Amino acid sequence: MKLHMYLLMLLAIFNLSQLNAQETTEPEYVETEATITDLDYKVRGRSSTMMAAVTFVDLKGDTIATKARILHIPLIGSLKSVGDQIDIVYQKDNPYLIKSAGDSFLQTYGLYLLIAAGIIISGYRFFKYRKNS
Known part of the structure; x- marks a missing residue:
């Protein structure tokens, strides 16, 4: 019986070490500046979000238009306005997935x-x- 328990524990440890050994590649991110083209403030229950429609130029030279969540003060709004520049971080492989940097x-x-x-x-x-x- 003890032998069976030792074998099960050995197999479990071996399988867990194999799962941890698999490499997971983290996507490469690029930081750039984007221009705010529109602001959208939404309130749902107790939470509120401020989304900014932004445009920026990626490394390939393409102009990308997407949305990013930006810092805001509830019931007051954003500290940014249309036409302002914000720092964003986007994935190099998929530039439509962005987030505002530094906030x-x-x-x-x-x-x-x-x-x-x-x-x-x-x-x-x-x-x-x-x-x-």
């Missing part, structure tokens, strides 16, 4: 940072008022 940290954590700043300021004022009373 990912603020886009991901910006709302949380604003909420945390509001809580800290409110807490400071609350304790200051309570101390003076």
Whole structure:
């Protein structure tokens, strides 16, 4: 019985190591500037997104028109306007798959940072008022 368990464990380890050994090629990305041609603001429930229609020239010299998600402040809108230049990153093999470069940290954590700043300021004022009373 122990022999069977050892063989099963050996086979499992061997199969897992084979899965990890397979090479996965990461697509090559290119950074460039794009021009905003249109802005689209959508609100769904509690989430909102700002999409920008952009045009740019890829490495082959083709003009590509596609959309990218850009940084925005909920209920206010984007800090960018039509005609502005933004930095984007696109896949070299498929230039229609793009994302805006450099905004990912603020886009991901910006709302949380604003909420945390509001809580800290409110807490400071609350304790200051309570101390003076």
